[in-house]
Amino acid sequence: MTRVSEHLNQALHDLMEFDPAVHLLGEDISDPYGGAFKVTRGLSSRFGSRVRSTPLSEGAIAGVGAGLALAGDKAIVEIMFSDFVALAFDQITNFAAKSTTMYGRPVPVPLIVRCPTGGNRGYGPTHSQSLQKHFIGVPGLSLFEMTPFHDAAELFARMFSLDRPCLFFEDKVLYTRHMYRLDDLFRFELAGDTARVFLDGTAEPDCTLITHGGLVHRTLDAMRALLLEDELVCELLVPAQLYPVPHLPDLEEARHVCVIDDGTEGGTWGAEVARVLYPRLWSGLRRPITLVNSADSVIPAAPHLERDVLVQAGHIQTAVREALS
Template identity: 60%
Template sequence: MTTPRRVGDALNAALGTLLAEDPRLYLLGEDIADPYGGAFGITRGLSTRFPRQVLTTPISEAGIVGVANGLALAGDKAIVEMMFADFVALAFDQIVNFAAKSTTMYGHPVPMPVVVRCPTGGNRGYGPTHSQSPQQHFIGVPGLDVYELSPFHEPAPLLRAMLGGGRPALLFEDKTLYTAPPRPDPLLAVSHTGGVAEVRVDDGSPAADYLLVAPGGLAVRAMSAMRTLLLRYELSGRLLVPARLHPLDVDPLLPAAAAARRVLVVEDGPSGAAWGTGVAYRLQRALWGAPAGPVRLLQAADRVIPTAAHLERDVLVQAGTIVRAVLEGDR
């Protein structure tokens, strides 16, 4: 088997591998059948090999995800391709209010093996409605996992883990990565810890001058910057790329962050209640204190909101919750 030349080729091969492994897996999307193979050619050849499992659909994002949800509830599995991540807003209700809640609202755990693939980001000249990074709209939704494609995480194991996790998931795929090589710059050393890829470029010094924490879509740009920083300014650095953006375990990030002289969290999405905001806050709180104590963030629990009133009160922020948080910070 030849090594894929591009990340897009690796993703295509991964989808083929999963379809061959599991006859109950379906791939759904607009124009994904041959000869088109989707807007970016990622599914090219798959409908010819798996005509029963690879199905081109009408232009109805909510309908496509709704069918995928139904397949999952019936015991099958589904991967949905959005033509552009911008269009995932049309399926927001099916993802957030149905798929994410279906894991818990039937009286017993119900697996929802649904993955929604979203080609995201700009740098392709596609304009305002075809270039957005809408990850932040799904960060923090209870019952929903959010991942991002990178050159450092093999697509087949990643997709297999997403389908086997029991929760619906979104996979954001920066469009510029499709043509990128699936192997990093040979100047950089890559290792993996807890689902996080660590990329190093250094001059042999034990401590890094800086640490970048970024999702996979920024990996190529981050590596280019790291190369320049080393060769032109003799600055050594680390790049941490988590495969799963939410829920995010920050523990694998802490050793590299503690050893770096400066830490930068980088993302393509806009500011506000975004992934990078949360990561920066959690790192700040874990690593650096202040005379008045670390900044605290008070939020509802990461659980689906129950119907019973007494359970609902436990999940949502109440007056008593705020009082307890203030008292804890005053000790």
């Protein structure tokens, strides 16, 4: 089985071979190092000057990438840890995103900003965050996230086809996981943008869970526990596009909806999903949409303290059980 990091690496190889307009920029991405998480391994040896290791300046990396895109090429830039994308916030939100419309006519800006994200590795407060929420609602900017169910090559092609800058979040723990791998208990299918994981043979689940790619395995663990310990059946929806929030299928008959987000409480992606869903589901909802988030805290390096702050399977299980009690 292919691991997510290997899958991403192959998708980048295929993309750069197919499209000579694509450039790749980032810190330490060239061989022999091949990036902090080895996602860019082999690319500089194969594609030469189209792959460039850069100085340690996230603002410069994003700015040069946006400039390449604005000038007619395509750029993928890597932020070594997504925490540091805050240093590129101005270039992304005030230059790249606005450049699509501020020149009196639509201007394509095919830029992808790759952001290795998330915690559960003991990296501490400045290398473990999920900062998706800080980019929601920026005009001209789209957000995507890698999942175990979506083909990375298709996602890269889709992001470039938008002709607007996109942030692409990749959970660091997900890198070591296998693509498309589930146990015998659940099945999955793709419905457009969204992966649906469900228990075969059940009509209506007790709860529909919605989450992003990095939380898939923790949410699946919670689904198993809810089924075996509480006899509660859940289904899971995992969109690859985070913002604008896509149409999420098969929700009209949902008994309850729970949105799970690894960002800290307040102004979250989960809250944006709930905002989009409430007008659509209001007449049929039996109770408010449940939101599960990481705690309002910096992320400790000590593993036992980190687990208390970040969303874990037990937090999801408790939230669903309490909502349905």
